[in-house]
Amino acid sequence: MKGYIYYSKEESVRNYKFIEDLISQAVIIDIELQLIVDEEQPNPDADFILFRDRNPEKAKSFEQQGFRVINRAEVNRIANDKWLTYELAILLGIPTVPTKLVTMVEDLSQYPIVLKTVDGHGGTEVELCKDSFEASKFITAHKLRKIIAQPYIETSAQDVRVFVIGEEVFGAVKRTGNGSFKSNYTLGGSIEKYTLSSWQEKEAITIARALKSDYIGIDFLLLPDGRWLLNEIEDPVGARSLYATHDVSVAERLVNFIKIRFSSY
Incomplete structure (x- = not known):
């Protein structure tokens, strides 16, 4: 198999370790994987493009050229629009923040x-x-x-990010804000491994199944009474918090998923 990882030039620099891990893991299972950035174009014989940008129009342009895009453009479009994410939650009956x-x-x-x-x-x-x-x-x-x-919903600045590949939850992280109502790890928040209940896992899988996504993160506000509310969907999703709390290689899991899903095409 042959594929490409697509990033913007700026984000490729920031994520070079993950890119290197993806490429090295792909070699192990006989996938030829290369990085392209900005306006660089894939060769037409590529089996897939692992799309790591917030740009549904760009993802759509690759699809129109006949490439299989991971995630597909429609996932990128919904995940990067909080209003569309809210509408999806209402459609699926997933508890969400009133918006x-x-x-x-x-x-x-x-x-x-x-x-x-x-x-x-x-x-x-x-x-x-x-x-x-x-x-x-x-x-x-x-x-x-x-x-x-x-x-404003009181959460003690806590939320849960759930990582989903295909229709399988493979990790979750509880994030707590540092002097802010925002819980983002990149803004200085603290993190810890989080174990989902069966109903929480079911709701995350319901979202992934509806989107027909390949690899996403789903953020839920964690309420003091144990309930949660869907807040956002992340595509592309960063995995720094997952690497910091789990003994798992996201790159290995992702390229193996790609191999299984697309080798039958």
Whole structure:
């Protein structure tokens, strides 16, 4: 088999260790895997493209050229739009954070409120607004972007990221914010291994199955009473927290999944 890993140039530098691990693990099972970035093009004989960018239009362009893309463009489109993720949760009956689109501060009536651009990631472009003044500042700063509003939900700044390959959960991490309501590991939050209950695993698999995804992360807000609410879907999902808490090679699991899934084509 022959495939490519696609990254933006900037993200390929930041993720070079993961890229090296993917390539070395692919060699073991006779997959020829190469990196392409930005406007570089794959050879037409490639069996697949492992797409590691937040760019559904680019993923779609590879599909239109006849390549099998992991994840497919539709997964990338939904996962990178928080409003579409919310609509998916409602459709599937998955408990989620109440969400609405807003265009002006007059759309808001209760504070505190969490405002987000629909396509921000990594905890950026997210603001907890205590009043209309702070909300107005956020809306003005992002006036050319789609914005959603969500009620502030007390979670002790804790959430759970679930990692799913195909329809199999292979790890989960509990994240706790460091002096912030945001729990992102890359923003200084702490992490620990988390064991899912059967119902939690079922909900994560329901989402992956509906998306027909290959490899995603799913973030759930963890409530004090033990319930959780779907917050976001990550594609591409970073695995630094998983490597730090689990004795597992994501790269090995991923290339073996690709080998099994696509070798029959």
